[in-house]
Amino acid sequence: MRLGTLAIVGVGLIGGSIGKAAKQRGLVERIVGVEPDPDSALWAVENRVLDAVAAEVPAEADLIALCVPSDLVAQWVITLADHPATIFDVGSVKSPIIKEIEVTHTPPPRFVPCHPISGSEKSGPQAADGDLFDGCTVVLTPLANTASAAQQACASFWEALGASLVSMTADEHDAALAVTSHLPHLLAFAFMGQVTDQHLPLTGGGFRDFSRIAAANPELWWRIMQLNQGALSQALEDYSNNLRALAAAIESGDESQGLALIEAAAQKRRAADATAQ
């Protein structure tokens, strides 16, 4: 595939990585960024992630990547409702974005809600990585009225960046990601609450890996957890039940119950690695 103009709204880690990846693979003739932060915008142009910066999405854009935080996506989709290009976002929650649009508008048929499951605890275009989407899963949550040509355009773009595609409803996406991503962040943030400076020399690789996501961007994650609050609360309730059962087995010394829970966990986690390979 080869596009004319790609517009990237929001040139942070994800927007910057999309720009780099598209350039590296020669997918576009020109990339125009819309980025309110002057440092990020300047950095992205100077480092050739973008060809130009503009205050608005140019009329000639062929594909528009909305890489703003999830709670700003709906307003951008509404603003761009009459733009002829295919539009996708990269938000970590999907249903709240669609519902916010639907309060006042019919979602444009050229808007394809997307979520690349990549990310990092880093942020900003300086952390952008042209291979970020290589081997990653991108979830598409098209609506009943989403144009199939727009879905196809997004699918081709992501595949050209090396991603695998999965389609599901927005609600299915939000329930699953509450478990696989939002809950672990919540648990890791809470965990760091009891860690002190005196603990730090007494940490190993397990601690570092387990808590790495607690270094993520706080504002971004506050917004994600607010937006997906319903699914996240359900995931947390399920978690609390599992945690209570395991803690009770440990406290009562119920080896058959405790060991069974731990063995099931270990087996599933090993299977996850096997799946990833």
Next chain:
Amino acid sequence: MRLGTLAIVGVGLIGGSIGKAAKQRGLVERIVGVEPDPDSALWAVENRVLDAVAAEVPAEADLIALCVPSDLVAQWVITLADHPATIFDVGSVKSPIIKEIEVTHTPPPRFVPCHPISGSEKSGPQAADGDLFDGCTVVLTPLANTASAAQQACASFWEALGASLVSMTADEHDAALAVTSHLPHLLAFAFMGQVTDQHLPLTGGGFRDFSRIAAANPELWWRIMQLNQGALSQALEDYSNNLRALAAAIESGDESQGLALIEAAAQKRRAADATAQ
């Protein structure tokens, strides 16, 4: 330093890594392993991690590394009470081992309780790594009657393997490790309870890192959590309070409270990385 005979009791990941590391660095003339599992013993000899396997710790051993699971250490220390060599263990809990010895014996002055904070979700001598202790912290929890010559011998040995040493009481160790290691394992095991096969394609690097420790050896971790149950229960109670506070802020939309908790967590986690470098 250069020792004559090093005896390693229990040739799994840690015992095997001690053997490999000591060989690589030329610290010992001879390594004798005591390992009940014939496959592990054979593998370790064939791969030159050990020079020989014996049914008992040889009388001529100059240093004895007890690399058996924590709940078997006390019995080995009692068995070796009259051996003239310095003895150390590598258990993840310290106070329960010492208390178990004290039920019937005065702990031998040549026994130095040690804990290398290394480990891995892998196990067995096949996973042994001669650089496992390079840059890792080893905690020594000497008793009032521990001979200073024995402490010095252990300290020199670990330092020669590349480790940094920290001394504290057994209770201090157990309380700290309950937070930095045992609690994360408990939380990660509980987390995997709600992960299904359908979730696996929808996972990214955050999920993988957060849950990696859930793939650890179930029996080993059941024993550790049983032995350190008191400190672990306290750590879990503190955790539950922090989790409830953050969940309440998310559910009520209390941004100033929620964001403050997440920002404090992120700042501490970033500081941990800075400390490690």
